[in-house]
Amino acid sequence: LFSKIDVNGDNAHPLWKWMKAQPKGKGTFGNNIKWNFTKFLINKEGQVVKRYGVDLYVSCVCLETLPIYQTLPHIQM
Numbered sequence: 001l002f003s004k005i006d007v008n009g010d011n012a013h014p015l016w017k018w019m020k021a022q023p024k025g026k027g028t029f030g031n032n033i034k035w036n037f038t039k040f041l042i043n044k045e046g047q048v049v050k051r052y053g054v055d056l057y058v059s060c061v062c063l064e065t066l067p068i069y070q071t072l073p074h075i076q077m
Contacts, residue, residue: 022048
């Protein structure tokens, strides 16, 4: 799970190839992953909802994902 993998090029991991190929997984300035802080939001159906670049603040991601989070079943601890 935590081993180093390629995210660009011919040797890119299949998951990363798939996420970048999805309509909402495409990059703004090309499709390569520019930095290791690029994030993909995947919904519970397994679809890419959005791709976040390295210049996005975490608070923006939290605000955008809150409506999705609220629809998920919550685990009682």
